[in-house]
Amino acid sequence: xxxxxxxxxxxxxxxxxxxxxxxxxxxxxxxxxxxxxxxxxxxxxxxxxxxxxxxxxxxxxxxxxxxxxxxxxxxxxxxxxxxxxxxxxxxxxxxxxxxxxxxxxxxxxxxxxxxxxxxxxxxxxxxxxxxxxxxxxxxxxxxxxxxxxxxxxxxxxxxxxxxxxxxxxxxxxxxxxxxxxxxxxxxxxxxxxxxxxxxxxxxxxxxxxxxxxxxxxxxxxxxxxxxxxxxxxxxxxxxxxxxxxxxxxxxxx
Amino acid sequence: xxxxxxxxxxxxxxxxxxxxxxxxxxxxxxxxxxxxxxxxxxxxxxxxxxxxxxxxxxxxxxxxxxxxxxxxxxxxxxxxxxxxxxxxxxxxxxxxxxxxxxxxxxxxxxxxxxxxxxxxxxxxxxxxxxxxxxxxxxxxxxxxxxxxxxxxxxxxxxxxxxxxxxxxxxxxxxxxxxxxxxxxxxxxxxxxxxxxxxxxxxxxxxxxxxxxxxxxxxxxxxxxxxxxxxxxxxxxxxxxxxxxxxxxxxxxxxxxxxxxxxxxxxxxxxxxxxxxxxxxxxxxxxxxxxxxxxxxxxxxxxxxxxxxxxxxxxxxxxxxxxxxxxxxxxxxxxxxxxxxxxxxxxxxxxxxxxxxxxxxxxxxxxxxxxxxxxxxxxxxxx
Numbered sequence: 017x018x019x020x021x022x023x024x025x026x027x028x029x030x031x032x033x034x035x036x037x038x039x040x041x042x043x044x045x046x047x048x049x050x051x052x053x054x055x056x057x058x059x060x061x062x063x064x065x066x067x068x069x070x071x072x073x074x075x076x077x078x079x080x081x082x083x084x085x086x087x088x089x090x091x092x093x094x095x096x097x098x099x100x101x102x103x104x105x106x107x108x109x110x111x112x113x114x115x116x117x118x119x120x121x122x123x124x125x126x127x128x129x130x131x132x133x134x135x136x137x138x139x140x141x142x143x144x145x146x147x148x149x150x151x152x153x154x155x156x157x158x159x160x161x162x163x164x165x166x167x168x169x170x171x172x173x174x175x176x177x178x179x180x181x182x183x184x185x186x187x188x189x190x191x192x193x194x195x196x197x198x199x200x201x202x203x204x205x206x207x208x209x210x211x212x213x214x215x216x217x218x219x220x221x222x223x224x225x226x227x228x229x230x231x232x233x234x235x236x237x238x239x240x241x242x243x244x245x246x247x248x249x250x251x252x253x254x255x256x257x258x259x260x261x262x263x264x265x266x267x268x269x
Numbered sequence: 270x271x272x273x274x275x276x277x278x279x280x281x282x283x284x285x286x287x288x289x290x291x292x293x294x295x296x297x298x299x300x301x302x303x304x305x306x307x308x309x310x311x312x313x314x315x316x317x318x319x320x321x322x323x324x325x326x327x328x329x330x331x332x333x334x335x336x337x338x339x340x341x342x343x344x345x346x347x348x349x350x351x352x353x354x355x356x357x358x359x360x361x362x363x364x365x366x367x368x369x370x371x372x373x374x375x376x377x378x379x380x381x382x383x384x385x386x387x388x389x390x391x392x393x394x395x396x397x398x399x400x401x402x403x404x405x406x407x408x409x410x411x412x413x414x415x416x417x418x419x420x421x422x423x424x425x426x427x428x429x430x431x432x433x434x435x436x437x438x439x440x441x442x443x444x445x446x447x448x449x450x451x452x453x454x455x456x457x458x459x460x461x462x463x464x465x466x467x468x469x470x471x472x473x474x475x476x477x478x479x480x481x482x483x484x485x486x487x488x489x490x491x492x493x494x495x496x497x498x499x500x501x502x503x504x505x506x507x508x509x510x511x512x513x514x515x516x517x518x519x520x521x522x523x524x525x526x527x528x529x530x531x532x533x534x535x536x537x538x539x540x541x542x543x544x545x546x547x548x549x550x551x552x553x554x555x556x557x558x559x560x561x562x563x564x565x566x567x568x569x570x571x572x573x574x575x576x577x578x579x580x581x582x583x584x585x586x587x588x589x590x591x592x593x594x595x596x597x598x599x600x601x602x603x604x605x606x607x608x609x610x611x612x613x614x615x616x617x618x619x620x621x622x623x624x625x626x627x628x629x630x631x632x633x634x635x636x637x638x639x640x641x642x643x644x645x646x647x648x649x650x651x
Binding site: 048049082083086087090200201202203204206207209210211 | 279280281283284318321322
């Protein structure tokens, strides 16, 4: 089974993020990693490859995602491709999806995996869009998958229950936390990744015309939390005072 | 002139940093408090294959260039100098002479298992009356039929009590000075080879450090690690620059963590109604520390680059070790001050960085010895 994994590089969850230019822009510390959910997708692809008795796993990234593609190779992917075009950074998800779908279509696939969403914009659009563009079914938020009757049986968590779905291949699955625990790459993997030729494609190569991107109207930080107030006194007295504060001052009761 | 790391080196740094953050960072306080290397962590980390980093690919290594090696040393030490010390011992000093001069049998029995983390390596220089002054080495190797008999006591041996084999510096004649020195391989289990007293250290806690005692220890001829007798110091010269750069890279690792913690603390800790990072004198500390760190980084990576280019950076490697270590000592000192009273509390990191940094003063030559060396080279016009 040939599996394409869509990967994105995002700011580390611990990177400092500040609203600057009076809400006109974000200043994000330059600490970048492979998106958390994409890492799960890569690990899941490798597991499915082993379970399915072979095939090829390749990673496809876009824009500034070169290190994300290499990371996937270090984890065990066989090859990597990058949509290497300045127009991709900050592009609309539809532009990115069209470009990724074009690479996947050209390279061939039985399955496409992606993270459930990227931890930067949290949009979760590209996976389903790629499925639509490729004309194949899509299951989002997958936490299990195994080969069955020429297709797959996949599991996902829904409100208070788990469901199992029979999915024909080719298909697109987006990975949710809990599917596979990603492995720390081995040195041999890093060596392979450092030497790997990454197949680079521009939007023109892929015949993709960028659509106008969404524009952010403005940014604001989370409201700062007021200082913690300690209620002093004997328990009964303090409880009474707490109720008074919640009712009269905070007005939550 | 291009000061940037290559795309591959940047990728390598990010991958190592990520591995270090996931595996080692959560264990650093445990390593320091228990003064032991957690065996599960050692197995998991060694299993990733990093220990062969600087060795050729046919030994399971990566044949990494010196700059890439420094990146690795710096990143691992960023988490734990004790863990880094154990790792680097198996990667560099503890295995280098086996790699260079070991017979196929020695490679098979000691080197390869050490690069897989299955055997623990060490190297023995220091004695009661010698450290930087190697010519004063008193551990004696006496030639006998078919081999050598070693007698002496080595001190301050990293991994000493846990090592499965040791590269031991010994003299074949105390009157020969530097020209009598040779490296010998001694394996655990050899008659007369035992561990002595364990040392309790201020910092760099984790690997057990202590004495190794040799009482009429016989080793066969092939355990003399070298093509020629009496060339131990020459062979040591092959890796001295690398060892000094490595120590500088370790200093960068400790200093970076201390600096980052200090910055974070100065942004959050308030005094007189504002974060202390807004006071000019605190800002001045950061400006000076960052400048020192930047200069140290340039020196360490420049010297490492020179090694890779075959330019033999004798002076520059000594300068890198000395300057980076002094910069690190300064950074950890200033960061404990920025933390105020909390810099003195064991529940915060700075006291550990403060203790750990001092470990770097001695390995690769004390700064007094290094200054003498650098000065001598300069006066001689080298």
